[in-house]
Amino acid sequence: MKIEAFLTLQATLDRGSFAAAAEAVNLTPSAVSLQIKQLEAYFGQSLFDRSGRTVRPTRFALLVIDTVSRTFSDLEKLRTQRDPSLSGRVRLGVTGSIQTTLLPRAVAELQKRAPGLTLQLERANTPEMLSSLKADRLDAAILVRPPGGGSARLHWKDLLCEPLVLVVPANLESLEPEQYLRRYSWLRLDRKLVVGRMAARYVDNLIPHCEALIDVPSADAIIAMVGIGLGVSVLPRLRKEHLGAYPVREVSLGPAAPTRQLSMVRRKQDSENALLRIIEQAFELACR
Incomplete structure (x- = not known):
């Protein structure tokens, strides 16, 4: 049995x-x-x-x-149990949004738990990483789980669920999200990204046929643009690293806010792999 x-x-x-x-x-x-x-x-x-x-x-x-x-x-x-003798190379896919936030903390934790572990990082979007996993070009990935739940042929571990927010220049007056989007240019996160499609769907439902000033493939780049007053954007909640680096602030989208689910995914046959489990634990700690 x-x-x-x-x-x-x-x-x-x-x-x-x-x-x-x-x-x-x-x-x-x-x-x-x-x-x-x-x-x-x-x-x-x-x-x-x-x-x-x-x-x-x-x-x-x-x-x-x-x-x-x-x-x-x-x-x-x-x-x-922590075993300093654990060693090996893991090919890990990561989204751009975690590279300056969760990734450094997770790597620091991995240095304590498994100093012999080597990470080979690959930055890509969710569809690309899922394809690479199935083709055995990656061992695991930290990504935004598709709204439909993702492939049942893979092993998923949910790490962090967070709402999207409206990011605006810090010096703007207090308004409702719809008013911001009508008064100021919309900086749209690339719709090739899962979060980009979620954000675009929210804005289109709020203001049909709303025109974007520009499509940007990086949330970090958008935050920098918002910081110099180019417009506003719907993005995942900001980290303290963002708030400390740029003159921006968050505006809640209320109960209708879409949410993104950050998850670690790997092939089912690797669900009990000791090295991947340690990586999972390190990212769980980083998410706290």
Whole structure:
């Protein structure tokens, strides 16, 4: 019996349903149901009472998960322990927006956790990195997860979810987002980028047929342009590095603000790779 089946059982007990467990373990509900049936066949006993509207765990299911949870805990400690002897080269794709913000912090953490690790960085947009992952030209990538959730054939780890904001020159008067976009030039983030398309969709819904002054492929470049008064832009929330370097400020887009999900993605067969797990942990710390 594969260990993944026990992890699926754990997720089902934690989440309370096959559907919720499916989301947690990145499987379809039918695949979760199949794994549970395989476990029941393995033990020769039912793990869930299916007589009502909702499935309820049997006492035997609780006994099984109590028995294996201690093993899971011990394995997790072995898997995540800091080991300075870990070494190797990892081809990591990154988006331009994290290069001056999250990346330096993550690399500093990696120097402490795995000094023998070498990163080979490649900057690209989300579609390019996903193609490179599938073609084995990258080992992992830190990118903006597509709004549709991304390919189910890959292993996704969500790191940071943040709303988009309107970035304006610091000296402008207080206005509503629509007023800013009507009075000042719109500096549009390139729509080849996932965030660029999200921002453009928001502006087009707010002001149909709004014309952009310029399309720019870099959020950092746009922030610099806003700082000298060229216009305003819809971008991910600013880091303290941005606010300290340029005379700009954020304006909330309110409850209708689109959000971007920053994630680490790798091939499913590499989901338990120790080096990639350490990189994941380093970026999780950087996101805090």
